[in-house]
Amino acid sequence: GEDVEQSLFLSVREGDSSVINCTYTDSSSTYLYWYKQEPGAGLQLLTYIFSNMDMKQDQRLTVLLNKKDKHLSLRIADTQTGDSAIYFCAESPNNNDMRFGAGTRLTVKP
């Protein structure tokens, strides 16, 4: 079946940039999303990108989309300890259901 894949762990130092990568397989996906899940909390939509865009910037967050390689990345500039969480990449191939990756656990060390 179609899978969304992400690396499971990422560790960075406070102040550095974090880059979380994701690959997806359904080229018909219209929207691609990044969600953040903090311990004991639900998922929070961080940002999204339409499939006809290749970059989107929102404050410290930059999303890059390489549609040819079906590769999505999330860059967090000046990473803070409060950014420690699990980050989920998701695709929406038919604008109804969403398929999520397994999540990348970001640890930010002071």
Next chain:
Amino acid sequence: DSGVTQTPKHLITATGQRVTLRCSPRSGDLSVYWYQQSLDQGLQFLIQYYNGEERAKGNILERFSAQQFPDLHSELNLSSLELGDSALYFCASSDAQGANTEAFFGQGTRLTVV
């Protein structure tokens, strides 16, 4: 606070039992989505309702069912529970019919089947 309320927060029950999870969407949102998050399966879409009607179905087992009521709250019913049903069940809501960019998630209900 996302505005989506799920109850209960925790639930422990025995195999073979039936439970009902409840979700109140954000005020004004017509769509409700249910997701299951487990260690082995990750986060999976189960089902979506829009204004009381089933809109989309994902990997939802036949033992599970859901409905959305006239006041737009939704319930997810899980029956003949198995150990493998232990998971975090999330509800999300949005004001659109599709997997809108503005879907807001609740805190989840953690179900433990013993």
